[in-house]
Amino acid sequence: MQPLMTVFLILITVGAYVLSRYLYFRYNNPLVNVVLLSTSFIIAVLLLCKIPYEAYAPVQALASFLLGPATVALAVPLYRNRHLLKQYWAAIFIGVGIGTIVSMVTVLLITQAGGLPREVILSIIPKSSTIPFAVEVARIAGGDPALAAAFVVATGTFGSIMGLTLLTWFKMKNPVARGLAMGTVSHGQGVAMAFMEGEQQGSMAGVAMGMAGVFTSVLAPILIALLVK
Template identity: 70%
Template sequence: MEVITTGIFILLTVAAYLGSRYLYFRYNNPLVNIVLISSVVLIAILSLGKFSYAAYTPAKDIMTILLGPATVSLAVPLYRNRQLLRQYGAAIILGVGMGTVVSMVTVLCITGAGGLSREIIVSIIPKSSTIPFAVDVAQMAGGNPALAVAFVVATGTFGSVAGLALLSWFKIHDPVARGLAMGTVSHGQGTAMALLEGEQQGSMAGVAMALAGIFTSVLAPVLILWFVR
């Protein structure tokens, strides 16, 4: 019975994704976001069917196995656009580094001014890196890993919904700049949306996502130590 339920959940997840993807390309509107819509549909199905998250977990575990190959596959568009790395290498490293620092410092200023607890602030700081980086940073600094995951997902979802539209609104149309911005701020979800827009955007977003994770791991502990003192 569990095997059948797991199979049904996998099919529902794939159907939600394909339906959301169709709507995205059909209407080309930032609010028609693949991750957001498919997540809402799945949550609604689980809630209406009175299924617990534990019941969905086996299906989730099977599907997340594909995250590794999917991440590695980002090397394909990157290899095709490797000339961009040679051309803009220094600018990419500097830009992603500055973007990562600005993101973390902004969080410190806003959350500190808001009087939030140290645990929450530490958990928010690595929000623009991927979940493995954010969880490790939060744990080392005394934050809450669950909160860190929640903030990472929320950041990625918001960035994937509004990121490209905001870049267009500010008249930033260069594919390299758009990809780097999405990967730096919105990690995996932003990279997925950048890849849908174009191969150059997706390859640069993948580079930015990796660099942002490295910069976060190195710089976040320093900023947190400074904040505590």
């Protein structure tokens, strides 16, 4: 019974993605977001069919495993657009570095001004890096790794929904800049949305995601030591 259930849930997951992707290109609305729609659809199916989350665990494990090959596959479009790295390497390095610092400092000051507990502040600082980076940074700094992971997911979801729209509102049309912004702030989900807009945007978002993770790992402990009492 379990193998049949797993196959059923895999089909539901793939179907949710295909449907959400179709609706995204059909209506071109930021609220018609692939991640948000597909996740909502899967949750709805689990609730309506009264399927426990434990039954979905094998599908989640499979998806997590496929993240590795998917990340490695980012090298293919990046190789095709390597001329952009040669042309904009200084702007990429400086832009991602400043973006990472501004992201961490801004959220740190806002959470301190709001009087949030120290553990929450330390957990939210690395929110714009991917989960492996954020969890380790939060653990070293004294935050809650599970809370850090939740903030990462929330940040990526919001960024994937509103990121490209906000960039358009601010008249940012350069594909390199759009990709770097999405990858720096919204990590993996931002990369996915950037690829849906174009290969150059997606390639640059992938570069920014990796660099932002490294910058966060190096700079977050320094910022925490300087700004968190």
